[in-house]
Amino acid sequence: MNSTFIQAMRRAALTFLYVFGIALFSTPALSQGDGGLVTRGAYLAKAGDCIACHSAPGGKPFAGGLPMATPMGRIYSTNITPDAKHGIGTYSEADFIRAVREGVAKDGHNLYPAMPYPSYAKVGDADMKALYAYFMRGVAPVAQPNIVSDIPWPLNMRWPLKFWNMVFLDKKPYESRPDKDASWNRGAYLVQGLGHCGACHTPRGIAFQEKASDDGGHAFLSGAAVDNWFASNLTGNTNTGLGRWSEEDLSVFLRTGANAHATAFGSMTDVINNSTQALSDVDSRAIAHYIKSLPAARAEEGPPWKPYKPNATDLKNTAGLLRRPAGHPGATIYTTYCLHCHGADGRGAAPWLAPLAGNPNVLEPNPLSLINVTLNGTRPLMIGGLQAAYPMPRYHPVLDDQQIADVLTFVRGNWNNRAPAVDAAEVTKLRKATAQP
Ligand code: HEC
Ligand code: HEC
Numbered sequence: 001m002n003s004t005f006i007q008a009m010r011r012a013a014l015t016f017l018y019v020f021g022i023a024l025f026s027t028p029a030l031s032q033g034d035g036g037l038v039t040r041g042a043y044l045a046k047a048g049d050c051i052a053c054h055s056a057p058g059g060k061p062f063a064g065g066l067p068m069a070t071p072m073g074r075i076y077s078t079n080i081t082p083d084a085k086h087g088i089g090t091y092s093e094a095d096f097i098r099a100v101r102e103g104v105a106k107d108g109h110n111l112y113p114a115m116p117y118p119s120y121a122k123v124g125d126a127d128m129k130a131l132y133a134y135f136m137r138g139v140a141p142v143a144q145p146n147i148v149s150d151i152p153w154p155l156n157m158r159w160p161l162k163f164w165n166m167v168f169l170d171k172k173p174y175e176s177r178p179d180k181d182a183s184w185n186r187g188a189y190l191v192q193g194l195g196h197c198g199a200c201h202t203p204r205g206i207a208f209q210e211k212a213s214d215d216g217g218h219a220f221l222s223g224a225a226v227d228n229w230f231a232s233n234l235t236g237n238t239n240t241g242l243g244r245w246s247e248e249d250l251s252v253f254l255r256t257g258a259n260a261h262a263t264a265f266g267s268m269t270d271v272i273n274n275s276t277q278a279l280s281d282v283d284s285r286a287i288a289h290y291i292k293s294l295p296a297a298r299a300e301e302g303p304p305w306k307p308y309k310p311n312a313t314d315l316k317n318t319a320g321l322l323r324r325p326a327g328h329p330g331a332t333i334y335t336t337y338c339l340h341c342h343g344a345d346g347r348g349a350a351p352w353l354a355p356l357a358g359n360p361n362v363l364e365p366n367p368l369s370l371i372n373v374t375l376n377g378t379r380p381l382m383i384g385g386l387q388a389a390y391p392m393p394r395y396h397p398v399l400d401d402q403q404i405a406d407v408l409t410f411v412r413g414n415w416n417n418r419a420p421a422v423d424a425a426e427v428t429k430l431r432k433a434t435a436q437p
């Protein structure tokens with residue numbers, strides 16, 4: 001064999017390696033080499049809704065900078081792109097897993113539990129490896145520095161969090177229950193772990209800890225106030241919970257943000273927009289199967305709501321329907337501002353226009369969500385890239401505090417709804433708390 005032939009072969013081999021190597025390292029998501037690990041990680045990142053907190057409005061994906069309120073002051077989510085200087089580019093797989101499951105950053109400082117690591121602690125090793133692969137190879141690096149928190153000294157010291165973790169952090173990944181079926185276990189794993197549903201829906205104790213981290217605790221997903229919304233009771237209560245929803249209703253809600261009973265709004269809109277609509281049918285049904293197995297967490301508030309059926313006279317005279325209870329100032333406001341969408345019978349036009357008759361959020365004693373959505377409207381649902389057609393308008397500039405209290409009291413007392421009246425003082429408080437800075 002002559003040397004030119006050998007050289008040519010070498011060059012060909014190098015070219016092959018070079019081209020193949022580039023293909024291997026620059027398009028990891030498509031390479032066969034990782035067995036779809038990056039693609040799998042991308043799906044899990046959706047299930048975990050990492051993007052919701054780790055991106056600021058108008059900012060680059062996962063570059064951080066979203067301000068988050070804590071009882072002690074404002075903190076900012078961090079850059080989790082693979083940028084070596086500002087992001088997590090130098091994190092090893094073990095560093096990453098420790099941060100996400102135990103709330104300890106690479107340099108050893110403790111993360112505030114605003115990062116829902118107490119939920120993510122349940123995520124299994126294989127899923128953590130896929131998430132790491134995605135964040136290292138499927139996310140574009142962004143050179144954006146982190147923002148220091150507004151929490152003043154000495155409250156900004158992070159070492160007390162070590163004690164918090166000792167008391168409240170359960171480091172055990174989810175363990176399948178042999179007495180339950182595969183779908184139930186899959187649902188429990190997603191709800192308690194990546195879905196971190198309890199971070200909003202489970203009430204917190206005095207140390208900001210969730211009062212229960214799984215169905216073993218009574219308070220689990222029983223509803224909680226969070227960021228000026230009330231994250232609904234997801235347990236089996238007939239009036240205020242999901243007792244009247246079927247598994248199918250619930251999985252439709254998670255995939256489309258609406259069903260015959262309700263439409264997503266407030267912080268749940270972000271969960272639907274960024275996360276649950278991307279779940280596979282099997283996974284969204286598993287979540288529904290699991291949640292529907294949770295027994296009612298609270299005593300029922302009054303007798304079960306009965307579907308409202310207007311009688312013949314009511315039907316002939318829409319205004320007559322609305323004048324009951326007679327002379328209520330809220331009825332007049334409802335007719336002027338709300339009736340054309342939510343209907344004289346409060347049934348709306350589900351799934352596009354939320355029903356108010358029998359709606360669990362309307363029957364919930366805590367009126368936070370109702371006041372907030374009437375004051376501030378809501379960011380639109382985006383399903384498959386399409387924006388909701390008739391989002392709830394903002395009545396902040398139109399109705400005063402007493403008028404909002406009146407119309408909501410009317411809504412809460414009509415069409416067989418029996419929920420407590422809304423006090424104008426509560427509207428005043430929320431108007432202040434949600435004022436744009
Ligand atoms: C509810 C909001 C929220 C969600 C959801 C969330 N994070 Fe975080 N995360 C935070 C906050 C806030 C911090 C910074 C906490 C601090 O500075 O103490 C953080 C910090 C981190 C860190 C440490 C980064 C560093 O600067 O060293 C990593 C890694 C991380 N998150 C990964 C993830 C992953 C992966 C997901 C999705 C599975 C996720 N986060 C979802 C709020 C969130
Ligand atoms: C960031 C906070 C947050 C997280 C995380 C969150 N939710 Fe919600 N959720 C809310 C709020 C606030 C509401 C009330 C507004 C509404 O009904 O859309 C709500 C409402 C709901 C409703 C409608 C209940 C009703 O009676 O109308 C369902 C169902 C639901 N959430 C399921 C879930 C599931 C399942 C998860 C986890 C995969 C989850 N949520 C995670 C904040 C959250």
Ligand code: HEC
Binds near residue numbers: 334338355359392
């Ligand atoms: C343009 C149509 C429209 C008008 C007018 C309107 N709404 Fe709504 N409303 C909606 C939609 C749509 C939703 C569901 C959330 C969303 O997708 O924006 C909603 C949600 C609500 C909810 C939460 C229901 C749930 O699912 O739990 C309440 C309470 C509410 N509206 C009260 C009112 C009141 C009170 C008025 C009048 C002052 C009013 N709405 C006027 C469209 C409207």
